[in-house]
Amino acid sequence: KLQTTKVNLENNEIFDSKGNLLSKEDHSKIEILYKKFLDKLYDLKQKVSPKDSIEYALNIFFSELNINELDKIKLEWMVRSEFEVGYGANLKNLSLKYFDENQSFVGDDILFPSGLSEVTSILARDLNIKLQNVVTKIEYDKKIKVYTSKGEFTSDFAILTLPIGVLKKNKIQFSPDLPSNKQNSILNLGMGTINKIFLKFPKRFWNSGQSRFSMVTESNDQICEFNNLNPEENSTILTAFISGEKAISIEHKNKKEITKDCMEIIKKIYGNKTPNPIEIISTKWTSDPFSFGSNSYLAVNSEINDYKILSESVND
Secondary structure, three states, X not given: OOOOEEEOOOOEEEEOOOOOEOOHHHHHHHHHHHHHHHHHHHHHOOOOOOOOEHHHHHHHHHHHOOOOHHHHHHHHHHHHHHHHHHHOOOHHHEEOOOOOOOOOOOOOEEEOOOOOHHHHHHHOOOOOOOOOOOEEXXXXXXXXXXXXOOEEEEEOOOOOOOOHHHHHOOOOEEEOOOXXXXXXXXXXXXXXXXXXXXXXXXXXXOOOOOOEEEEOOOOHXXXXXXXXXXXXXXXXXXXXXXXXHHHHHHOOOOHHHHHHHHHHHHHHHHOOOOOOOOEEEEOOOOOOOOOOOOEEEXXXXXXXXXXXXXXXXXXX
């Protein structure tokens, strides 16, 4: 019975590198090329090995397609926008063979106006949750013994929901070591990064009915899309989504530098008189010692079975 608000994420305005809104014809042309590229992906995925990437497929597609340089830039931007923002990884790291091995749920995209913490608060009711006990070691034989920064816990069973990023960093010692097939799967799977930058402005300068706007740029590391994810009509907050290597690089920048990166794009679209944000907050998922990334994905050299192997129990 939580309050939710529907949001239409398909409502996207696309601008060129000079800040001009793409015409309907241009927009339609890119979408047609993109659909042709998807057809090529589905054709290639039947023939390639797990080591091949989506970038490999894009290069093949370009070699077979006779289009001008400007259309090529627009198409590459759309491919990167769809895949990299979706998975948090660059095209060169995303598996071509298994790029579509996920499932979508039917229904609307919704927001929780009072914050996602409402969900975890309800799930946590009546549970004895020990906070700030950082796990350092897990012994498992006949009994489970979990060592933390504040003491030890013993139990008959343990369920581990650690992010792949934490497992990759070997932050927790297992005794005995995890089976070799699990260690290989941890190595094979990728850990992506999708960072969000929340920009609060003194006033709204964008179309209140617009949920997304993006700019087609020639530079891959400049891909950035802005979302108006606010249930309140008068909200003055924009959310920028940045993924992959670019997302990791901003974690080492200060607020002034991040603001400059965002405003370069925004001012090209809305003009130099656009106000600067009065407040900025950005996520830093790769720097977070309890995740080391925002989401797992099927990387080159990984297989569907890697997720299955990780889900299986060890010693019952």
